[in-house]
Amino acid sequence: MNQPFLWTGLFVIAGFAMAQTKNEPQPIIDVHLHSVTLQTLKNDVRTPLPIPELKPSESVEQHIKQTLAVMDRYNVVLGLVSGYDYEIGEQFRQSAPNRVWSGPQFGRPRLNIDTLRMRYNAGLFSVMGELTMQYMGFSPSDPGLDPYFSLAESLNVPVSIHTGISFSGITRVAPNFRVSLGNPLLFEELLNRHPNLRVWLAHGGWPYLEETIGILLVYPQVYLDIAVIDWIIPREEFYAYLKALIRAGFGWRIMYGSDQMSWPETIGLGIEAINQADFLSAEQKRDILYNNAARFLRLTPEQIAKHHGKIAK
Numbered sequence: 001m002n003q004p005f006l007w008t009g010l011f012v013i014a015g016f017a018m019a020q021t022k023n024e025p026q027p028i029i030d031v032h033l034h035s036v037t038l039q040t041l042k043n044d045v046r047t048p049l050p051i052p053e054l055k056p057s058e059s060v061e062q063h064i065k066q067t068l069a070v071m072d073r074y075n076v077v078l079g080l081v082s083g084y085d086y087e088i089g090e091q092f093r094q095s096a097p098n099r100v101w102s103g104p105q106f107g108r109p110r111l112n113i114d115t116l117r118m119r120y121n122a123g124l125f126s127v128m129g130e131l132t133m134q135y136m137g138f139s140p141s142d143p144g145l146d147p148y149f150s151l152a153e154s155l156n157v158p159v160s161i162h163t164g165i166s167f168s169g170i171t172r173v174a175p176n177f178r179v180s181l182g183n184p185l186l187f188e189e190l191l192n193r194h195p196n197l198r199v200w201l202a203h204g205g206w207p208y209l210e211e212t213i214g215i216l217l218v219y220p221q222v223y224l225d226i227a228v229i230d231w232i233i234p235r236e237e238f239y240a241y242l243k244a245l246i247r248a249g250f251g252w253r254i255m256y257g258s259d260q261m262s263w264p265e266t267i268g269l270g271i272e273a274i275n276q277a278d279f280l281s282a283e284q285k286r287d288i289l290y291n292n293a294a295r296f297l298r299l300t301p302e303q304i305a306k307h308h309g310k311i312a313k
């Protein structure tokens with residue numbers, strides 16, 4: 001006799017729960033952020049962007065503050081930040097130690113193995129990369145990097161390596177940059193020499209679709225991020241690439257990244273590109289914006305619960 005009331009009650013609770021999840025912002029992980037130097041900010045005033053109204057931050061302090069403010073606005077609960085200047089990277093990490101994991105950015109390593117190991121052990125670094133050997137004119141499988149990958153392997157530190165392309169006209173400022181060195185197939189020797197390395201393709205290997213699929217298929221430890229291609233290339237092209245990766249069965253290996261560089265506002269542009277993709281289910285969006293990175297970065301159940309507001313942050 002009480003059943004209809006019970007059912008009504010359940011619907012009310014279910015409806016409330018649904019309304020709550022709808023209104024509550026879901027957590028997002030951005031696996032591709034940078035700290036930048038003042039010189040970079042100054043140079044980037046002249047960098048041609050497809051969105052001319054975007055302006056670089058005016059100082060290192062403002063860049064950190066604005067990046068954290070956009071993270072707040074979109075509920076980005078964790079950001080992986082790398083930069084060439086390790087002191088600025090540390091300044092960034094200390095501004096929000098619960099939300100920032102820091103990593104050294106380098107093409108040719110500037111720190112020796114022992115110094116680097118000390119920084120990981122001290123918790124100053126938690127990831128390795130973004131590594132940018134493509135800009136210096138050599139392959140990710142260059143044997144000179146082996147000791148660094150062995151270190152990452154032994155510390156179980158995830159590694160991010162730049163793939164694909166760069167700005168139009170990049171070789172005028174980085175004369176050793178080569179498009180061919182962004183081909184994900186160049187990862188193959190490195191992956192076989194370091195089978196336990198957790199590595200991801202920064203910028204998702206675009207535009208090397210077939211090569212990226214080949215690498216993802218054969219090497220299950222490899223993930224990718226969609227940084228920069230989610231806001232800088234034509235939207236239709238980004239969606240076609242994303243769709244093709246999902247069609248090939250890799251929706252569970254794609255992680256959100258912005259690569260905000262000097263322009264913190266771009267963090268939101270990339271997130272909106274995912275939210276507006278009507279070919280993605282709500283579940284696929286959650287995977288890209290949070291779940292895949294949480295799995296790849298091996299977050300603990302406690303960290304995940306915190307990110308979802310289930311435990312006080």
Ligand SMILES: [Zn+2]
Pocket residue numbers: 130162163202203259
């Ligand atoms: Zn990059």
